[in-house]
Amino acid sequence: MNLRDLKYFIALAETRHFGQAARRSFVTQPTLSGQIKKLEEELGVALFERTKKTVALTAIGEALLPHARRTVEEAEALVRLAHAGREPLAGPLRLGAIPTLSPYLMPLVLAPLQRRHPQLKLVLTEELTGRLLERLRHHELDAALIATPIKDPELTARALFEEPFWLALPCRHPLCTQDTIERRDLARLELLLLAEGHCLTEQAMKVCRMDASARSGAQADLRAASLDTLLQLVGAGMGATLVPALALRSVGTGVVARPLELRDARRRVVLVWRTSFPRTEAIEAIAEVIRANLPNTVRALGAGPQRGARRQAEARAAHS
Structure with missing residues (x-):
């Protein structure tokens, strides 16, 4: 699991659409879909319920989403502080x-x-x-x-x-x-x-x-x-x-x-x-x-x- 995969997870959770999430993340749809599947395998849970027309968060996906957001925010804050240290x-x-x-x-x-x-x-x-x-x-x-x-x-x-x-x-x-x-x-x-x-x-x-x-x-x-x-x-x-x-x-x-x-x-x-x-x-x-x-x-x-x-x-x- 890495920060990039967590960002993909957040993008898909917010858009509920693979195409839109891929465009927001500047990757192809197959790439984003593959990384989401990899993340689910690493965690051992399904984060999304998928049908041909809809994408919805599972209950465990809803519970993990705030943690993913905090993790990404903290990592970005760490980078900002490091930049400030250079300036x-x-x-x-x-x-x-x-x-x-x-x-x-x-x-x-x-x-x-x-x-x-x-x-x-x-x-x-x-x-x-x-x-x-x-x-x-x-x-x-x-x-x-x-x-x-x-x-x-x-x-x-x-x-x-x-x-x-x-x-x-x-x-x-x-x-x-x-x-x-x-x-x-x-x-x-x-x-x-x-x-x-x-x-x-x-x-x-x-x-x-x-x-x-x-x-x-x-x-x-x-x-x-x-x-x-x-x-x-x-x-x-x-x-x-x-x-x-x-x-x-x-x-x-x-x-x-x-x-x-x-x-x-x-x-x-x-x-x-x-x-x-x-x-x-x-x-x-x-x-x-x-x-x-x-x-x-x-x-x-x-x-x-x-x-x-x-x-x-x-x-x-x-x-x-």
Whole structure:
């Protein structure tokens, strides 16, 4: 039994006419008839009841028809995926992103990416950094957008941009009108943070020189699951927080955002993937589109792969 015979079976089942099925299959009628008979002999059952005027499916033929269709469809899907593998800028690419980045970055780049590479289909996932890296290592994702350094030699990271942090304050906070916000001002803030597991939490505490063990009071118990919720708490006068520049459009009523003139008040966003992943052209295409569509509130980076890519670079050099 082969796929060709299953296609003949499907064609005859749908047309109920040997001549029409043969024309649809681009073979002669005797050829199609002989292959159907061969298939019936292999399966050990009659698929059709034949008379001089009619062709009808038997009960077992009716039962086998959906399976034949699924088998042919799966085989065709396998061929399509293989073709996509030969064309790195075609087909699905599974991309993950952290929650403090995805809602603000992806709307800027999805349409330009579709226009530039219409055959590339992103499958997006939004999860915390640890889970994204775990899924990347287990081949459940092809690439991920994160904001933490990567030290895994099996992973390659491409720096995309640096994103400054802004200070979000209740509208009547004294720092709203202060000319310059200094480090000691941040140390005295009632800082609101995201829930544990968000890399932004550790980054904000580092910028503010805050020790987790020193946090107390109501702010220590207020942990939001999203930046939008955090900003709503700021607007309600519950405290202040640090906001990445791309998320500034989420700043609503009752909140004032102030820039921070501090060298470390920023994060570096990178695109990371397995060093062994074969579709590097697709990765580079995504990186290029992201850099080309960034607002002027962030600084695009054109750096090459970080240390984790050394093995890949050496392999390429050896074959050049």
